[in-house]
Amino acid sequence: MNLLFDSFWRAVLDCFRPRVMLLSLAPLVLMAVLSATLGGLYWDVSLGWVRATLEASSIVSGVSGWMQTLGLGGITAFLAPLIVIVAVMPVVVVLSLLSVALLMTPALTSFVAAKRFPLLECKEGGSLLLGLSWSLLSTLLALLALLISIPLWFIPPLILVLPPLIWGWLTYRVMAFDALASHASGEERRELFRRHRLTLLGIGVFCGYLGAAPSVIWASGVLFAAAFVVLVPLGIWLYTWVFALSSLWFAHYCLAALQVLRDESQVVVAPQPHALPLSHEPNSNPSSGL
Secondary structure (H helix, E strand, O other): OOHHHHHHHHHHHOOOOOOHHHOOOHHHHHHHHHHHHHHHHHHHHHHHHHHHHHHOEEEEEEEEHHHOOOOOOHHHHHHHHHHHHHHHHHHHHHHHHHHHHHHHHHHHHHHHHHHHOOOOOOOOOOHHHHHHHHHHHHHHHHHHHHHHHHHHOOOOOHHOOHHHHHHHHHHHHHHHHHOOOOOOOOOHHHHHHHHHHHHHHHHHHHHHOOOOOHHHHHHHHHOOHHHHHHHHHHHHHHHHHHHHHHHHHHHHHHHHHHHHHHHHHHHHOOOOOOOOOOOOOOOOOOHHOO
16 A cells, blocks of 8 residues: 555656656647547538437437527537537547557656666566557457447446546556566566556556546537637646556556565575584594504
C-alpha cells in the first residue's frame, strides 16, 4: 500500500514538470490534427445521417412534438451532435491512449528510471513488435468488451461501472507492459503481473474514472456550441494529461516493484560452516610410548 500511494504522489508531482508538459504536446498536436481532419471530412455527413435517423423514428418524433407543445423544441438538433460525440468518444480515448503509449511512455519511463533507479539494469524483455502486438490485441479486446456491454449501460448503476472498468483494464495492460518493456525480462514481467495484478488493475480503473472528466467537457461543448471549438481540444488535452499521469504512475510503481523483486532474488542465505567433530581422546603421540 505504501508503494501504491508513494508512486501516485510522485506521478502527480512529475506531471507538472515542464519537461512532461512539453512532452504532452506531441500527442495533443497529433490528436488535434487528426480530429480536425476527420471532423472536417465526416462531421456534417455523420450529423446529417444521425439527424435523419432521429427524425424517422416515431418515438423521437412523438417526444419532439410533446416538447414543442411545452415550448422546448429542437430535441433533434440537441441529440444529433451528442450521439455523434458519444459514438466517437471511444475512438478518441483509444487513440489518445495509444499515442501517449507510443510518444510519451518510453520517454517518461526513462525519466523515472534515470531519476530514481539509475542502477537498474535494462534486460529488454519487451521488443517494439511485441509491445505493439500487445497493445493492439488489448485494444481489440477492450473494444469488443465495450460493444458487448452496451445493452447493460441502460441499467443505471452499470453505466458508472462497466466503461471505466474496461478502460481501466486496457490502461493497465498497455501502461504496465510499456513501463516494464525496457528494464524487466519476460520472466520478471510475468512475475510482477502475477504479484501485483489487482493493484495494477486498480490504478488503471482509477485512471479510467479520471478519464470521464473530458466527457463532461465534450458534453458542455454540445450545450454551448459557441465554445465547442475550444472545449473539444481541451478535452483531448485532458485525455492526454490523464494518460500521462497513468504512464508516470505505472512507471514509478512497476520500476519500484521490479527493484524489490531483484533485491529479493539477490538475497543469498550464507551457508552455515560445518562444525568439525571434537575428539574426546587425548592427543597422543605415537612415539611417546617409546
